Amino acid sequence: MTQHLRRVVIKIGTSSLVLPNGRINLRTIDQLSFTLATLNNQGYELILVSSGAMGVGLASLGLKERPAEIEQQQALASIGQAELMRIYSQRFLDYQTHVAQLLLTRDVLSYPVSRNHILNTITTLLDRNVIPIVNENDPVSVDELDHHTTFSDNDELSSQVAVAINADQLIVLSDIDALYDKDPHKYPDAKVIKEVPTLTAEIEKVASGTSTRFGTGGMVTKLRAAATVMKADKQMVLCNGRDPKILFDVFDGQDVGTRFGK
Ligand SMILES: Nc1ncnc2c1ncn2[C@@H]1O[C@H](COP(=O)(O)OP(=O)(O)O)[C@@H](O)[C@H]1O
Numbered sequence: 376m377t378q379h380l381r382r383v384v385i386k387i388g389t390s391s392l393v394l395p396n397g398r399i400n401l402r403t404i405d406q407l408s409f410t411l412a413t414l415n416n417q418g419y420e421l422i423l424v425s426s427g428a429m430g431v432g433l434a435s436l437g438l439k440e441r442p443a444e445i446e447q448q449q450a451l452a453s454i455g456q457a458e459l460m461r462i463y464s465q466r467f468l469d470y471q472t473h474v475a476q477l478l479l480t481r482d483v484l485s486y487p488v489s490r491n492h493i494l495n496t497i498t499t500l501l502d503r504n505v506i507p508i509v510n511e512n513d514p515v516s517v518d519e520l521d522h523h524t525t526f527s528d529n530d531e532l533s534s535q536v537a538v539a540i541n542a543d544q545l546i547v548l549s550d551i552d553a554l555y556d557k558d559p560h561k562y563p564d565a566k567v568i569k570e571v572p573t574l575t576a577e578i579e580k581v582a583s584g585t586s587t588r589f590g591t592g593g594m595v596t597k598l599r600a601a602a603t604v605m606k607a608d609k610q611m612v613l614c615n616g617r618d619p620k621i622l623f624d625v626f627d628g629q630d631v632g633t634r635f636g637k
């Protein structure tokens with residue numbers, strides 16, 4: 376069943392923001408900015424969770440491969456994040472819409488005081504019709520010894536933000552149209568699964584890791600994100616981010632992608 380939407384978190388992955396040749400997908404970023412600005416003008420409260428810091432960092436420096444060393448990755452993410460926000464700010468301003476940046480780590484969402492500060496910041500931005508753009512704070516995220524500050528990836532981050540901010544729905548824009556019964560990049564006969572009212576062991580079996588160069592999580596982390604929002608009685612829609620104008624159809628309640636939850 377389609378919910379009445381008011382507050383929505385939209386997550387877009389690296390493979391929608393960076394072309395297969397490693398360059399920035401300006402067309403997708405333009406259309407995403409146009410679509411979110413239009414929906415914002417219509418009165419929806421929108422939070423964008425955008426990956427792409429690392430991918431844009433690689434593109435900015437003309438590198439083809441992600442470096443193996445963690446400090447190199449963190450440096451690239453810090454270069455790319457600034458560039459990504461510059462592109463977003465520019466494009467959104469073309470549509471008279473302001474954006475703001477929030478870089479989060481797991482610990483700041485776990486501790487009640489910092490969590491409250493973040494939620495207050497987001498609601499204040501929404502009250503001002505500003506669209507918060509969230510990413511993981513990659514240069515400070517570590518996952519070693521007693522410092523567990525990383526999210527597994529932005530699918531998880533977006534589901535946690537959606538629950539924390541009491542969004543009605545999480546929309547995940549991916550490089551794939553929907554959830555299939557097996558990875559369609561490996562099995563051309565894969566079939567679309569339109570509705571997932573509850574997560575069963577059978578559904579969890581259909582997911583596998585990522586197949587793209589810059590993305591991190593594949594379908595496994597998307598199902599984990601779906602589990603988090605469904606546990607909070609919310610819905611998640613997974614659809615293709617190639618043309619973000621697809622969001623108009625999702626907001627209209629049309630049958631696109633895969634809908635998780637009741
Ligand atoms: N059952 C499945 N249904 C759809 N996609 C799947 C499935 N199993 C694995 N995948 C893979 O997951 C990929 C999407 O994840 P990912 O590359 O991390 O994208 P994003 O950057 O959008 O987060 C798809 O391109 C597909 O190859």
Ligand SMILES: N[C@@H](CCC(=O)OP(=O)(O)O)C(=O)O
Pocket residue numbers: 387388389390425426427428429430452510511513527528529530589590591592593
């Ligand atoms: N924080 C990282 C995003 C990592 C991530 O989850 O990427 P993706 O699987 O493409 O959503 C970045 O901006 O590069």
